[in-house]
Amino acid sequence: MRTVRTVAELRRELAGREHVGLVPTMGFLHEGHLSLIRRARAECATVVVSLFVNPRQFGEGEDLDAYPRDEARDGALAEECGADLLFAPAHEEVYPDAFSTTVEVAGVTDALCGAARPGHFAGVTTVVAKLFNMVAPEVAYFGQKDAQQAFVIRKLVRDLDMPVRVEVCPIVREPDGLALSSRNAYLSEGERQRALGLSRALRAAEAAVADGRVAANDVLAAAREQLEQAGIEPEYLELRSAKDLAPVERVNGSTLLAVAAQVGRARLIDNTILTGDQ
Numbered sequence: 089m090r091t092v093r094t095v096a097e098l099r100r101e102l103a104g105r106e107h108v109g110l111v112p113t114m115g116f117l118h119e120g121h122l123s124l125i126r127r128a129r130a131e132c133a134t135v136v137v138s139l140f141v142n143p144r145q146f147g148e149g150e151d152l153d154a155y156p157r158d159e160a161r162d163g164a165l166a167e168e169c170g171a172d173l174l175f176a177p178a179h180e181e182v183y184p185d186a187f188s189t190t191v192e193v194a195g196v197t198d199a200l201c202g203a204a205r206p207g208h209f210a211g212v213t214t215v216v217a218k219l220f221n222m223v224a225p226e227v228a229y230f231g232q233k234d235a236q237q238a239f240v241i242r243k244l245v246r247d248l249d250m251p252v253r254v255e256v257c258p259i260v261r262e263p264d265g266l267a268l269s270s271r272n273a274y275l276s277e278g279e280r281q282r283a284l285g286l287s288r289a290l291r292a293a294e295a296a297v298a299d300g301r302v303a304a305n306d307v308l309a310a311a312r313e314q315l316e317q318a319g320i321e322p323e324y325l326e327l328r329s330a331k332d333l334a335p336v337e338r339v340n341g342s343t344l345l346a347v348a349a350q351v352g353r354a355r356l357i358d359n360t361i362l363t364g365d366q
């Protein structure tokens with residue numbers, strides 16, 4: 089695996105390569121990221137992993153400075169999973185002084201994480217559009233962990249006719265249910281225990297739906313009970329159509345249940361897709 093830091097080097101390395109797969113990350117890799125890299129390795133001739141903590145997707149007062157970084161470890165893990173290239177650009181390579189363009193998907197970015205983090209998704213779509221132009225991948229791999237992000241990126245690609253296929257991979261969890269996240273590094277042992285409330289809330293909602301309780305109020309009450317038991321006040325806990333992210337009154341067909349909560353210093357998100365009566 090080679091590490092490249094400039095777009096020029098990246099393009100030189102990729103010249104003449106076909107069937108390129110891209111896994112965009114902010115680093116501090118864990119099994120969630122590695123599942124995307126392994127999938128790319130299985131499906132593509134060339135695998136590029138990008139490593140860039142994108143300041144534009146962090147709001148003021150968020151954890152940009154504290155965000156965990158360990159490039160040496162990330163490089164070793166990416167290589168073990170079969171990546172061919174690690175693209176780890178400096179800030180100025182991505183955002184030179186005169187940079188002034190924003191790529192923004194409207195509407196679906198207003199709710200959920202977008203409501204709590206104004207400008208976050210514009211930061212995400214701007215950097216993802218740039219990465220797509222830099223790498224020109226045939227396929228790009230994202231995690232269902234960031235369900236709204238995956239939705240927004242699919243829409244970005246569709247709206248702008250970007251010649252890239254977006255693959256969304258399942259959420260990887262710890263054996264006890266906690267969704268893997270680079271931000272889990274912030275949790276103390278006690279906070280980590282409390283954080284289990286998120287995945288327990290999702291499982292309780294799934295059980296309610298399996299029981300035939302498909303009204304939004306019932307599903308959300310089942311989830312909220314688990315959050316309360318863990319002492320977690322969610323930033324949001326919402327049911328949305330998985331098709332267009334519109335709010336729904338009942339689980340009917342493919343429905344996203346998404347939760348976000350601050351646990352200690354970590355802002356955690358998790359979600360599940362519920363399928364009730366159709």
Ligand code: AMP
Pocket residue numbers: 112113114115119120121123124229230231232233234257258259260261267268269270
């Ligand atoms: P990040 O480094 O947090 O920007 O994440 C990079 C990619 O990894 C995104 O597409 C995430 O959705 C994905 N990802 C993060 N955590 C997980 C997880 N637990 N399971 C699957 N994918 C994940």
